[in-house]
Structure formats: structure tokens, C-alpha cells
Amino acid sequence: MLKKEINELLTQTDAGTPMGEMFRQYWIPALLARELPEDDCPPVRVKLLGERLIAFRDSKGRYGLMDEFCAHRGVSLWFGRNEEGGLRCPYHGWKYDYTGQCIEVPSEPEESGFCEKIKLRAYPLIKIGDVLWTHMGDKENRPPEPVWEFATVPAEQTYTSKRWQECNWLQAMEGGIDSSHVSFLHSGALKTDPLFKGAKGNQYNQQDKKPVFEVVESDGGLHIGARRMAEEGHYYWRITPWIMPSFTMVPPRGDHPMHGHFWIPIDDENCWAWSFDYHPVRALTPEERQAMMDGYGVHNKYVPGTFRPLQNKDNDYLMDREAQKRGETYSGVWGIAMQDASLQESMGPIIDRTKENLVSTDNGIIMARHRLRKACEALRDKGVLPPGREPEHQKVRSAARVLPPDEAFKEAMKEDLTARPGVKQTSV
Amino acid sequence: MPHDSDDMFEADNATRAGRGPIDHPTMLSSCARAATAAEARYRVNYPNSRTRTSRIVALDATAAEAMFRITEDPWNNAHFLALSSAGDVDPAKTAAPDLPLSHPDGAAADLGVELDGADLVVLIAGEGRSAGAAEVIARECFGRNIMCAGLVLAEGKSEAALDRVVNSIRAFTRVLVVARDGDYVPAMLTALRA
Numbered sequence: 036m037l038k039k040e041i042n043e044l045l046t047q048t049d050a051g052t053p054m055g056e057m058f059r060q061y062w063i064p065a066l067l068a069r070e071l072p073e074d075d076c077p078p079v080r081v082k083l084l085g086e087r088l089i090a091f092r093d094s095k096g097r098y099g100l101m102d103e104f105c106a107h108r109g110v111s112l113w114f115g116r117n118e119e120g121g122l123r124c125p126y127h128g129w130k131y132d133y134t135g136q137c138i139e140v141p142s143e144p145e146e147s148g149f150c151e152k153i154k155l156r157a158y159p160l161i162k163i164g165d166v167l168w169t170h171m172g173d174k175e176n177r178p179p180e181p182v183w184e185f186a187t188v189p190a191e192q193t194y195t196s197k198r199w200q201e202c203n204w205l206q207a208m209e210g211g212i213d214s215s216h217v218s219f220l221h222s223g224a225l226k227t228d229p230l231f232k233g234a235k236g237n238q239y240n241q242q243d244k245k246p247v248f249e250v251v252e253s254d255g256g257l258h259i260g261a262r263r264m265a266e267e268g269h270y271y272w273r274i275t276p277w278i279m280p281s282f283t284m285v286p287p288r289g290d291h292p293m294h295g296h297f298w299i300p301i302d303d304e305n306c307w308a309w310s311f312d313y314h315p316v317r318a319l320t321p322e323e324r325q326a327m328m329d330g331y332g333v334h335n336k337y338v339p340g341t342f343r344p345l346q347n348k349d350n351d352y353l354m355d356r357e358a359q360k361r362g363e364t365y366s367g368v369w370g371i372a373m374q375d376a377s378l379q380e381s382m383g384p385i386i387d388r389t390k391e392n393l394v395s396t397d398n399g400i401i402m403a404r405h406r407l408r409k410a411c412e413a414l415r416d417k418g419v420l421p422p423g424r425e426p427e428h429q430k431v432r433s434a435a436r437v438l439p440p441d442e443a444f445k446e447a448m449k450e451d452l453t454a455r456p457g458v459k460q461t462s463v
Numbered sequence: 464m465p466h467d468s469d470d471m472f473e474a475d476n477a478t479r480a481g482r483g484p485i486d487h488p489t490m491l492s493s494c495a496r497a498a499t500a501a502e503a504r505y506r507v508n509y510p511n512s513r514t515r516t517s518r519i520v521a522l523d524a525t526a527a528e529a530m531f532r533i534t535e536d537p538w539n540n541a542h543f544l545a546l547s548s549a550g551d552v553d554p555a556k557t558a559a560p561d562l563p564l565s566h567p568d569g570a571a572a573d574l575g576v577e578l579d580g581a582d583l584v585v586l587i588a589g590e591g592r593s594a595g596a597a598e599v600i601a602r603e604c605f606g607r608n609i610m611c612a613g614l615v616l617a618e619g620k621s622e623a624a625l626d627r628v629v630n631s632i633r634a635f636t637r638v639l640v641v642a643r644d645g646d647y648v649p650a651m652l653t654a655l656r657a
Contacts, residue, residue, distance in 0.1 A: 036656050201498070249633075251641040252617070304500070348494035381494065383503045392512045393654050395583060395612040395638040401654040402640065405647055443629060445641075 037388035037404065045407055046203045046385050048300040049085035053411040057421055058084055058280060059172035060414065062181045064297050064309050065100060065160060066090055066167040067197060075117045084171060085302045089113060090160060091133070094120045099133030100169050101157035106137065131155055163187065165195040166309075178424035183282070184432065184454040185295065185311040193313035194292075194327045196334045199343050200376050203385040204281060204306035205404075208298035210375045211283035212399045214261040214275055218244040220378070223364040224371045230312070230323065230332030231371070234289030236435050236463040239263045239271035250398045251445050255279060255428025256406065258452065259399040260444045261286075265437045271463060272444045274452060276431040277403055279410060279423035284433035285333065287462035292319060293433060294333045304384035307342075310334050310372065315432075316459045335372040344373055352377040430454040434461040517541040517583045517657035520564070522596055522632070525589025529616055533649045534567045541657040544572050546596050554598040562599050574603060581609050583655065586636060587648065589616040591628035594635075601635030612638040618645055 037045075048055040063083070070079050071092040078091040080103060089103040089112045103111055105124040112131070115122040121138055123130040129150075130139035135157030143149040158169045159177075164186030170177050185193050200207050210216070217225075218240055225237045243263035251258045255278040265271040273286035284295030297309035310333040312319070319327075330336035336345040346352040352368045359367035368377045393401060406422075413419035422428060434451035438444065451461035496502060519541055521527035527545040534543045548563040564572040578584070584604050586597055597613075604611040613636035615628050625641070633639055640651065 036654055038653075245637075247637050247639075249639045249641075252643045348498055351494045377494070380498050383498055384500050387503070387506075390511060392656065395585075395610055395655060397654075398612070398638055398640045398651065401651055402642070402647065404654075405644075405650045408650075409644065409646070443626065443633065445629075446626065 036391055036393060039389055041404075041408055042385075042388045044411060045404060046205050047303055048204065049303070053415045054280075054407070055084055056172070057407075057411050057414055058300065059170075060176060060178065060421055061172075061280065061424055062161075062168045062170050062178060063299050064166045064197070064307070065169040067195060068162050068165050068167055071098065071167065078113055078115055078117055078122055080111075080113050082301045082305075083169070084300050086171070088158070089115070089122070090167070091115075091117050091122050093117070093122075093133050097133040098160035098162065098167060099131075099135070099157060100160040100167075101131065101133075101135035102155040105129055106153050106155060107140075129153070133157075164193060165190070165311075176420060178420075179426050182426045182429050184315065184430070184456075185293075185313040188313050188315060188456075189318075191318035192315070193311065194319060194324055195309065195311040196327065197307050197309045197342055198335050198337070198372065198376070199301070199341075200298075200306050200308045200380065201304070201348060201384070202306065202380045202382060203303055204298045204300040206379050206382055206386045207306050207308055207376070208281045208283065208296075209400050209403070210379055211285075211296050211298065212257070212259055212275055212277045212403055213397070214248070214259055214273065214399065215246060215396050218246075220365050220374050221371050223362065224374070227363070228331050228371060229326045230291050230294075231288055234291065234463065236271060236273070236286075236288050239265055239463075240273075243271075246396075248396050248398060249444065250402050252402070252406070253428075253431075255423045255425070255431070256282075257399060257402055258445070262444075268440055269437050270440055271435070271437050272448065273433075273435045274444055274448060275399075275433055276452060277399070278428055278431060279421055280407060282423070282429075284431070286433040286435040287460050288435070289462060290314075291462075292323060292332075293460050293462075295433065296333065308372070308376065314460075315455075316457060330370055330372070333372055335370055335376075344376065346370070346373045346377070348377075348380055432460060435463045436461050437463060512656070514540045515583065515656050516581045517585065517652070517655065518577050518581050519543045519585045519587065519652065519657065520600060521545040522586055522588045522593035523590040525616060526587035529589065529645050529648050530587055531567060532645075533652070536649060538652070538657055541652065542572075542577060543567055544574075544577060546593055547571075551593050551595040552599060554595045554602070557595070557599050559599060559603045562596060574600065578603055578607055578609060581607075583657070584609055584611045585652070585657075586611065586613045586632055587616065588613065588628050588632050591624070591631040594631040597632045597635045610638075611636050613640065614648065614651065615639065615641045616645060616648075617641050617643045 081088045087103040110126045121130045121132045128141040135155035137150040137153035140150045246261040249260040257277045259275045262270045281298040287293045292312040292314045294312045299307045410421040521530040544564045547565040559574040562574045613632045
């Protein structure tokens with residue numbers, strides 16, 4: 036249960052809101068790099084944290100992310116001509132460079148310098164890995180560039196996708212740190228999904244549906260450990276890291292690539308679910324990459340030409356009750372990503388958390404909300420910058436391991452939970 | 464049709480996998496309409512849970528200090544109890560009624576009575592010297608099918624000291640939380656409707 040005012044504090048991310056200001060302290064994923072594949076390619080509409088923006092890549096390969104609308108008459112620059120070092124409004128020819136600076140107003144004398152008085156709000160856009168990242172906060176508090184392992188391994192070792200999720204970011208993100216749902220909602224996928232199946236750890240998941248949880252604060256967020264019975268009194272541990280405000284990783288299975296998510300607000304009722312897979316020490320196989328593109332694992336299929344999942348609320352997520360009866364899926368919805376998204380969207384655009392009934396195994400969620408609230412308030416009231424911005428906080432991994440009963444994951448798996456270039460993931 | 468068939472994805476929005484074309488229009492109860500903010504106002508408004516019975520037990524002085532800061536807050540049906548003996552107890556020789564527990568006003572409390580009808584027991588530990596008491600409480604909880612959770616107060620502790628505290632109650636809880644921030648005690652109890 037969460038009080039109404041705290042629910043609002045955590046779920047509202049427009050400019051000027053406490054959580055909105057907090058998100059603006061981080062580099063966040065804005066676009067897939069392949070959305071702007073070449074110089075002078077078509078511009079792309081982007082909505083982030085309740086702000087309508089336009090992204091483009093100019094003639095020199097520089098990325099721009101700025102207010103979507105021309106300062107002259109408010110025309111959307113999605114109609115703009117991306118040419119000769121800037122984006123030109125097709126209505127009256129006003130032109131903007133990648134910093135949002137107006138560089139041409141054809142109707143005014145060039146010597147007047149009028150265009151220098153016009154500047155659209157713009158944010159930096161940088162390419163790291165498959166992702167274009169932006170920082171929407173004040174320049175003086177800009178954090179170091181992101182060093183997440185999935186974005187910094189060689190290109191052949193990583194794959195990233197994103198999908199539109201039609202609900203508030205927080206209820207989507209909370210699914211990423213809710214380890215106890217895996218044994219139920221995703222139980223069918225553990226047996227069949229090519230990016231999950233075949234791991235020894237899956238058997239432990241299936242055999243012990245009542246895991247014991249251990250939630251430990253870390254410098255950047257949390258480690259959420261789920262412990263299940265293994266052989267000879269040993270425990271099978273799966274550790275999910277959460278880094279503030281919205282990065283999560285799924286504990287790995289066998290030698291399958293590791294995966295995780297970012298949950299980024301579009302506005303208060305929509306978010307981007309970013310999903311990545313990577314292997315720390317080897318290239319993804321063609322079969323793995325194809326499976327990701329085909330919507331397996333944490334990825335999904337799309338309505339052609341969009342980032343909207345093919346299974347969506349307009350078609351009841353292609354619910355298949357017969358497959359549910361046959362035991363192929365637990366909820367009747369195909370695919371891990373949409374099994375989660377369908378349930379999270381069913382809660383409504385923003386869940387009323389005053390009515391929920393959390394239990395003690397929900398402590399990962401309770402603690403994440405607590406840390407987000409404290410960080411929001413510290414930023415708002417004292418200007419304290421939140422955790423998760425520092426490179427050291429971002430050098431994390433999920434891990435899975437069998438441990439003797441007297442060993443705590445926090446100590447025994449300390450190295451396993453740290454991103455180490457060239458070192459294989461710890462997995463079962 | 465197998466669910467992992469690509470054929471499934473060739474279905475457009477007007478078909479359902481394995482069932483051919485939709486033979487009815489989208490109904491008012493379909494996911495798209497049901498998930499709107501407008502529909503949320505028709506959710507049945509009633510108390511969907513009965514008052515929980517939570518028992519919060521401070522296992523040492525550090526835990527008691529944190530707990531006593533919040534006992535006067537408006538809780539639902541939570542009882543706050545503190546271990547009133549300085550030393551730990553021998554679990555092999557201590558039955559539930561013999562555990563030296565007290566209420567915030569200092570009156571003695573009987574663990575057996577306190578656990579009657581309880582839904583949740585939260586053990587709060589700050590020093591790691593009460594493993595025996597934790598075992599007695601956890602044993603009683605196990606016998607009565609009561610969820611037993613642990614909350615370790617990590618504020619100001621070295622790694623080694625923290626490990627001692629965690630190890631003192633790890634074996635006795637189904638959920639263990641290590642919190643750096645004392646404010647987490649009321650946050651957790653509020654979230655759990657204690």
C-alpha cells in the first residue's frame with residue numbers, strides 16, 4: 036500500500052515534478068541508434084518525460100534532440116527537411132542546427148542576426164552501443180557518460196530493442212524486480228523459449244515455487260536475491276540488480292545471453308520498455324540474434340513499422356485460452372515480454388496503489404519505492420544528486436549460482452555481481 | 464497451432480491465433496477499453512482486505528530504539544514487542560511462553576498469546592546477538608504457518624558487523640531485508656498494512 040501523494044510523487048515525471056527532475060539527472064535511452072541510420076536521414080518524433088521532441092542526424096553525423104515544434108508558427112519539425120547541416124521547417128524555411136539554434140530565417144535580412152535570437156530547447160544525444168542516450172537536465176549537473184556493460188561490449192555481442200508499453204513506468208519497472216512471478220507467469224516459457232530453455236537453473240525454478248527472498252541495498256540501488264532449494268541442502272540463488280531509477284537485469288540461465296531492461300517514461304501513462312541481451316565474452320550466435328528479432332526472450336514482435344507490440348490491448352494480446360489449457364502458456368499470452376506487459380497494462384494507466392495488498396515477499400518493490408521517494412525528496416529539498424549516476428554504480432551484472440546454505444550471496448557473489456570485461460557471467 | 468510458430472505473428476489485428484477471424488466485434492470489456500483511466504472509475508470501491516495482524520519484534524536494544532520511535536503512529540492492528548533480556552536465550556531450553564518479551568509500556572508479553580491469529584511477524588535486528596530468540600520465534604511461526612520476515616538495520620555498521628547481524632537471523636526468515644536507512648521500518652510496515 037502506498038499513500039496517494041507518494042504514488043503521485045513516484046509516477047509523475049513531467050518537467051517540474053520531483054520524479055521528473057530526478058529522471059533528468061541521468062543519461063537515459065532515447066532512441067535506438069538504428070532509428071537514425073545515416074546522415075540526413077528522416078527525423079524521428081520522440082516523446083520523453085512528457086516532452087515532445089524531434090531527433091535527427093545532420094549532414095556531419097551529429098545527433099540532435101530538440102523541441103519538436105518550429106519556433107515560428109508551431110509546425111511539427113517531423114515534416115522538416117534534414118539537409119545541409121540542419122533541420123528546415125517546410126512551412127517558411129526556418130532552419131535549426133543540432134543544438135536547436137536557429138541558423139536561417141529566410142524572410143529576415145541575413146545581416147540582421149535575427150535567427151541568433153531563436154533557439155529551441157535541445158538536449159545532447161550521444162551514441163553508446165546500439166542506443167542514443169540523452170540527458171534532459173541542467174548541463175552543470177551532467178553525469179559521466181553511461182558505462183552499462185550491455186552498451187559497451189563489442190557490437191556482435193549485444194542486441195537491444197524497445198517497445199511501447201501503455202502504462203506508467205513504475206508499474207512496468209516493478210515487474211522487473213518482482214522475482215516471485217517467474218515461476219508462475221513465465222513457467223511455460225522456461226520450457227520452450229530458445230533464449231531461456233535448457234538451463235539447469237530452470238529446474239530449480241520449476242521445483243520450488245516458494246523462494247526465500249533477501250533484499251540488500253547497494254550503492255546504486257538494490258540487490259534482490261531469490262533463493263530456491265537445490266541438491267544436498269544447497270541453495271540456488273538468483274540475484275536481480277536494480278539501479279536507480281529504472282535499470283534492471285534478469286538473472287542469467289545457462290550460457291544464454293544475459294538480459295535486462297530500462298523503463299523510461301514517455302508520459303505518465305506510457306513508457307518505453309527497453310530490452311537488451313548481451314554475452315560478456317562471445318558474439319551472439321545467428322540463431323540467438325534471430326530469436327531476439329523474432330520476439331523471443333525479453334523481446335517482442337511489432338505491428339509493422341512501429342514499436343507497438345503486435346500483441347497489444349486492441350487485440351486482447353492475441354489471448355489463446357487453448358494454449359493456456361494445454362500448459363504451453365500460463366496466462367494464455369505468448370512471449371515473456373508480453374506476458375508481463377499485458378498484466379501491467381491491465382492495471383490501468385496508473386495503478387491506484389492505495390488499494391493494493393503487498394506481502395512481505397514484495398519487499399524488493401517496497402524498498403525500491405522507498406529509495407526512489409527518499410532520493411526524490413533529497414533532490415527536491417536539498418539538491419542532493421541521486422544514486423545510479425556514477426559509473427561504478429552502473430558496472431553491475433545479474434547472476435545465478437548454487438551456494439552452500441551457510442554462505443550469503445552478498446559476500447559470496449560480490450564479484451559475480453560486478454561487470455568485469457572479458458569475464459563470463461556467473462550462471463546455472 | 465503451436466504457440467511458437469511464426470504463423471501466429473502473421474495474424475493481423477483482425478485474427479486470433481488458432482481461431483481464425485474474429486467472429487464478433489471488440490466488446491466493451493476488451494483489454495483496450497478496460498485499461499483506460501475512464502474505466503478505472505468503475506472499479507468496485509470497497510475494502511478488499513481485512514485488517515492484518517502483525518507482530519513486530521525488536522531483537523536487541525538498537526532495534527528497539529528504532530521500533531519505539533514509531534509505536535505511537537497510527538497502525539492497524541500491529542503489536543510492538545521487545546526482547547527484554549540482555550543476553551540471548553538458549554532455543555533448546557526456551558519455549559514460546561518463556562521468551563522474555565515486553566510491550567512498549569514495559570508490561571510482559573507472552574509470545575504464544577501474541578501469535579494467536581497473527582498473519583505476519585517481523586523480526587528487527589540491529590546487533591546480531593539474539594539468534595536464539597529469533598529461532599524460538601521462527602519455530603513458533605513455522606508451527607503456526609505464520610510468515611516470518613526479518614529486517615536488519617545496517618545504518619552505521621561495518622561490513623563485518625552487518626554480516627554478523629544478517630547471519631544471526633537469516634536462517635529463520637522467509638524474507639530478509641537489509642536496510643541502510645532507519646526510515647525503512649515505518650515504510651515497510653505501512654506498505655504491509657501493519
